[in-house]
Amino acid sequence: MAPLPQRLLSRLDRASGVVAPVDVGANQPALRAWAAGRGWSVQRTPPAPGQRDWLWCPDRRGDLAQLPADQAGALILCGADLLLDATDWSAALPQLSAGQHEATLAYSGGWPAALPLAEQRPDDPAPHLHPLATAQLSPLLPPEPLLASAARLAVATLITPLTADRLDVPRADLDALHGSGWLWPDPHGWSFPPPLRRFLAPHPDPHAARLAAQALADTHPDAALDTLAHAGLWEDHLTLLARVARAGQGEASLRAALRRLPEPWRGAPPALYLAGLLARAAHDPPHAETLYTRALAGPLDAPLRATVHNARGVVRALQGDPDAALRDFGRAAQGHGVTAGEAGYNRATLLVQLGRHAEAERSLQGAVAAFREAGDLPREAQSLETLGALHFGRGLLREALSPYRRALALFQPDHPHDAALTHLNLAECHVYLGELPQVAHHLDGAVRLHEQHPSAQTFGWLRRVQAVMALQAGDPAQALALLGHIQHDDRSLQAEAALLRARAHRELGQPDAAQTALCGAHPLGLRAELEGALLSGDLDPVIAAARREEARLELVTALLSRARPDDLTEALDLIRTHGYLSLLGSRAAAPLASLAQDPVTRALFPLRIQTLGPLRFTHAGRQVQLGDFPTRKSAALLVALALSDHPQSRETLADRFWPGAKNPLASLQTAVYHLRATFGVPVVGTERGLLHLLFPVVSDLADLRRALRSQDLPGLADLLRPLTAPLSVLPDLPAELGEERAQAERLLHDALRVHASAQPDSDVRRRDALRILIAADPLDTDSREDLIRWHELHGEHDLAESERAHLRETRAALGLD
Secondary structure, eight states, rough: OOOOOOHHHHHHHHOOOOOOOTTTTOOOOHHHHHHHTTTTTESSSSOOOOOEEEEEEEESSGGGGGGGGTTTEEEOOHHHHHOOOOHHHHOOOOOOHHHHHHHHHHHTTTOOOGOOOHHTTTTOOOOGGSSSHOOOOOOOOHHHHHHHHHHHHTTTBBBBBHHHHHHOOHHHHHHHHTTTSEEEEEEEEEEOOOOHHHHHHHOOOOOHHHHHHHHHHHOHHHHHHHHHHHOOOOHHHHHHHHHHOGGGGHHHHHHHHHHOGGGGGSHHHHHHHHHHHHHHHHTHHHHHHHHHHHHSSSSSOOHHHHHHHHHHHHHHHHHOOHHHHHHHHHHHHTHHHHHHHHHHHHHHHHHHHHHOOHHHHHHHHHHHHHHHHOOOHHHHHHHHHHHHHHHHHHOOOHHHHHHHHHHHHHTTTTTTHHHHHHHHHHHHHHHHTTTTTHHHHHHHHHHHHHHHHHOOOHHHHHHHHHHHHHHTOHHHHHHEEETTTTTOOOOHHHHHHHHHHHOOOOOOOOHHHHHHGGGGGGGGGHHHHHHHHHHHOHHHHHHHHHHHHHHHHHHHHHHHHHHHHHHEEEEEEHHHHHHGGGGGSSSSGGGGGGGGGHHHTTTTEEEEEEEEEOOEEEETTTTEEEGGGSSSHHHHHHHHHHOSSOOHHHHHHHHHHHOOOSHHHHHHHHHHHHHHHHHSOOOOOEEEEEEEEESEEEEEEHHHHHHHHTTOOOHHHHHHHOOOOOOOOOOTTTTTTTHHHHHHHHHHHHHHHHHHHSSSTTTHHHHHHOOOOOOOTTTTTTHHHHHHHHEEEEEEEHHHHHHHHHHHHHHTTTOOO
């Protein structure tokens, strides 16, 4: 009798009841002997509720449903629990040598019922063919009605529903063989114990074996290979092996696959290809190339020929022979399916390294199509990502959006980590395009996916894009704070973060810290070289390199920094052509505004005016506050022109702002000159006695009016922030701009009223909005009454009474009482 595994004994000792496995040959006799030795009851029927010290030997797996609920904590064994490991096997066969132990264990899989065969035929590589096996294994065979189905299934080392269908085995027979224990559960299906499988199908039918292997090849290639080898179908085995083998699976795996082949097959072209994979895995590209070339000289089917060309292209590229590599990749890409996609992708990668970007783009598009045809969604999406990155690297941001969006659609919802990273790629494109609503949309998408599927890597890339946004907004200190949260060891992420740290320190006037940070960014090539050039001021080499590599974004940045007249013209043309609108908001872009001589170009440099709170203008990267103007009246003149919806008469403006001057028109002209000096470019034009702004105006008042008209409540809330302090319009110029202030205050009051009304009655946001509304207009009795009701609703009677006192004072001042 075979011994019980040592690892099982401690579990048995702790049990109060045990269910024996149904699986055939799982050493049930030893279990019964163990139970009898402990005085336990050994029974064919389920234990009674509350019963202890029992061994139940069910006939079928389905019988387990009869186990009483209070016995659910019993030890329920499966066949795998009774398999013998190397130590158990050696202890059971002490008379055998170490080599015999190893060989017989490999043959049997540790199946206890195979111990007698191993003991009596230890040197027989096929003991199932010996007459002795009939006496020992026949009692373990299924009954006659199931025997034919079992024999058909036994040609396969792994059995799945599809395998059974291909082999014409009725589902009822499959269920019976599994239910009564002849088929043991496998993580991917079912299998016979290896000696029993060999005994059932000692000479597998080649046709049946091919059918079974075809059913397994796509999802379980190792089982398909075992099935073909068991049937002696070495040509089929070798073809499939060549299709699924990869150099990345490692030397040990490839050596084992080659050792398994019979000697006559080791010189076949597919075997030469496998030997080439092994040579590459062993870091011997020259010998790998030789083996691939020998394989291509022999007969290969079209798919495998394409695979070998692709593999030879890889080693030729590694050896610095790009032309030969491209020829190989081109031949492989002419086929179909996954190999064509891999070859197209490899070809594109090499073309990018050679600076042949247009060809690389076409090759990537071919790879996308091939992966799509093959149904390989992950690699289709990855090729689209790479295509987007190729466009982005060339500064073709709008062209990058389409492949990124297509990749995002493929990644969702099954690949949330990749989808989040694609959201971030799209957000970065929109950052440089100056499209902030789209940036917010994709950042929200990435944050949402990260919250659902947390990842330190995703968090790091999210912080990187937020740091890019901070730098583009002119806040390097905030960028450094964001970059400090990146902890992941992704080398690419660390290099990107180092580059942004270097830029932030440079913009903060900290060149030593910038140079230190830049040391970690060297893997980024031209972009790191550009940052180094911006630190040193030697921009000529990096400009030449950017032209060679078609790196338009880097070229524009370098041209703006060198700032020769021709540089500025070229930079503006590139920005206008490719939509790099965010660059026009940087300080380096200020000289470009002087080149804007036509309405279309001037539209790229809007004059932004903030009237809520302290007065502030932003234009072409410059921020100008009231203290930056030579005179208050020059600032007031600009505000009046900016807030007017039509040109203003020179005489009217002169009389309005300089009524007591000897020559009001001269004073007006001086103010216009002052505005030009303040902004570095002419901002006011004169035509037929009328003054107008040369650049389009974007004002917070216009945004407020637009949100109010469209009832855009979220937009209104954003414009009215912060709601924790009183809002006022043009507080810096109360005397100079009385008319503009009066109109703007009415608009602000209406906006605050709509915002307050939109808040839920019981929400503290309604209270805060009402307080702001009252602070902006202390005579607003309606809002005071609303605030009283809010306090009463929340039981804050003292605060309500205080507001009533204020209301009585207000009504008395207005003569309403």
